Amino acid sequence: MRRGIGWLSPSTLAGRTVLTLLAGLLAFHLGSVWLLERGVRDALAEARENHVADHAAMAARVVGSLPEEVREAAARVLSTPTFEAAWDRSPVAEPTDEAALAPLKARLVQHAPDLANVHLQLGLAAPRDGGPGRIRGAMRLADGSWVSFAASAPNLAPVPTDASLASHSAMARGIVLASIVVVRRITNPLRRLARAAEAFGKGASPVPLPESGPLEVREAARTFNAMQARIHRLVADRTQALAAVSHDLRSPIQRLRLRAGCLDDQEAQRAIDGDLDEMEGMIEATLAYLRGETESEEPRQADLATILATLVDDASDRGATATYAGPDRLPMRLRPVAIKRALANLVDNAVNHGDGARATLEERPESVTMRVEDDGPGIPERDLEAVFEPFHRLDAPRNRGTGGTGLGLAIARQVIDAHGGTVSLANRPGGGLVATVRLPRAPVAATQAPRAAEGAPA
Structure with missing residues (x-):
């Protein structure tokens, strides 16, 4: 009997089932960790967008409410290490509203609706000292002057709010499908055994089942093969014995029929012939029923x-x-x-x-x-x-x-x-x-x- 090849391929049905469950749980755990990390990154990206949008709207609102002589100083006060603001009557470098930045601009306006009133323009700026990418923006105030800013570039691609749920659903579906495939492979020998038992029960000739699969299934297949071989042998022996008896009975039946023909009593002769016909019919019908279990x-x-x-x-x-x-x-x-x-x-x-x-x-x-x-x-x-x-x-x-x-x-x-x-x-x-x-x-x-x-x- 073939044994298992180690813990990666247990020989028993219980071992393979446990291994399948553990593999599914491990895949789900690793996927959950990956989704958590991805969710944190997405949350940080969304927070950077909110930071840029809020600071830009605040800079435009505060600087625009001050006298011109203090606007430049106020812009410097509003600057942070990640957000640099400046004021001038004309933008220092006119940003180019590139098509690639259009989705980012729409999201910034969605975070801070006030940016829609200052004609926000965005453009890409060269990174500083090999650091992360930067964006440059300009906002026109009511008097025609400009507040410009530079900040670390948020993700240009949108951050889906339902990414975690969708990813979990996709991962769960994948694990379910993989588990179904694995479980079907484990239980295929059981289905073959059930089909073979049904066919044999309907009179099929014995067809040995392959003794493969988990240990329990191999033992069941081996027992089933031995059982159907014994049953087939018993039926064949019984049919052969009855066929021999039938053959041996035909001779005395024919002798009785010949002797009945010598009787002078016609009524008795007909009665005996009727009984002999019934005996032959019973023998033939019995053999026919038994042949139904072995012939095809x-x-x-x-x-x-x-x-x-x-x-x-x-x-x-x-x-x-x-x-x-x-x-x-x-x-x-x-x-x-x-x-x-x-x-x-x-x-x-x-x-x-x-x-x-x-x-x-x-x-x-x-x-x-x-x-x-x-x-x-x-x-x-x-x-x-x-x-x-x-x-x-x-x-x-x-x-x-x-x-x-x-x-x-x-x-x-x-x-x-x-x-x-x-x-x-x-x-x-x-x-x-x-x-x-x-x-x-x-x-x-x-x-x-x-x-x-x-x-x-x-």
Whole structure:
């Protein structure tokens, strides 16, 4: 058995789940730290913008309210290490309102609306002694003089106020998607195991599962492989044993039939032949049911309407009352031989036990529905499900005297289940029984289908 390759790849499902959770938490923590740092930088950038906008508006307001002889001194008083202000009747260097600075100008005016009344102009200034970039601005006062300033350049790009929330959301979505991918890879072996168990339960031949994945999954796959091999071997041995018994029984049955033919009592001869026919029918039906668990038929395109209509015509040719209502053609992907056996059992049940059969076929976009109705005595409600069990026969009036072996409905359900459909019985309100079969229109899965013997009535 393959072991794990260390703490980076734990061998157990629990270890891999914990590792996935830890990886997600670590990614979220690192992302949160990065977002916090980014948020601090954005807050500082916004604070620098507010600082420049507030100082520029204050300088224009204060200097503009003073006499001209003290304005230059007042501008120097209002200067700080990060904001230099000056006053002159004309700007010392006329700033160029470059297009790149238009968003910054709009944000400064938004921070300090008074700047909209002083014809604010902005331009880039050369950095001082290799320091950070600077901007130069000029504001025209009411008397035509100018207050100019120079300050460290804030971020030219806008600072989104919801950047942290958006980044957290994007990071959380990324972590969720990554976790889903990782968890799906961890649980893929479990899904394969579930599909294999479902297919094997419908009669598929054993297909060994790859023993890969976490330790628990590898152990489950190994146990499942051993289990399906044992079950398949047991079924094969049982079928082989019954086939041998059936072969051995044919010889004494034929000898009894020959001896019965020598009897002078014709009535006794007919009774013995009837019993021998029933014995042969029971043997063939039993083998047919058992072969349904081990044999297969590949699905192919076939005409379901033709199959059902042909069965009804065959019943009519035998003298029974049988009718068909439905489309003339209904091509579907199915196993035609197995479906024909299943539907033949339902039609024969209606003919033998209900004095006739009325078969209908309805087509829908995703499924088809078939109904086989009769006018017989029906079935007690408590037995509507039990009659699908192998060798289950009802008392009179639907009894063994009509030729049933108790396997026809079991074979029908076995076939329909293998096609992914359903079959059910219900008593009609006006009397009689209706068998309803529903089959999906989707392609049949690659599972093994039963191959029941034709004409094995319930």
